[in-house]
Amino acid sequence: MTTWIVADADHLGGSPRVRNTRISVALILECLAAEMTIAEIVDAYPSLSVESVRGTLLELSFRQELVLA
Numbered sequence: 001m002t003t004w005i006v007a008d009a010d011h012l013g014g015s016p017r018v019r020n021t022r023i024s025v026a027l028i029l030e031c032l033a034a035e036m037t038i039a040e041i042v043d044a045y046p047s048l049s050v051e052s053v054r055g056t057l058l059e060l061s062f063r064q065e066l067v068l069a
Contacts, residue, residue: 006018041053
């Protein structure tokens with residue numbers, strides 16, 4: 001399984017983000033809560049791909065210890 005969620009002090013103040021982007025996991029969840037589709041999210045944020053969004057959501061579902069700030 002590819003690790004899609006990363007966090008480090010050098011990017012977004014350490015908040016969880018999608019690997020190789022500056023897009024936070026929280027932003028993806030906010031977009032979904034606003035009823036955006038994955039395709040719409042990818043269109044709005046070109047550094048994301050359908051694979052990265054789906055992978056992030058799948059990984060998030062398995063990472064109980066992840067706390068979104």
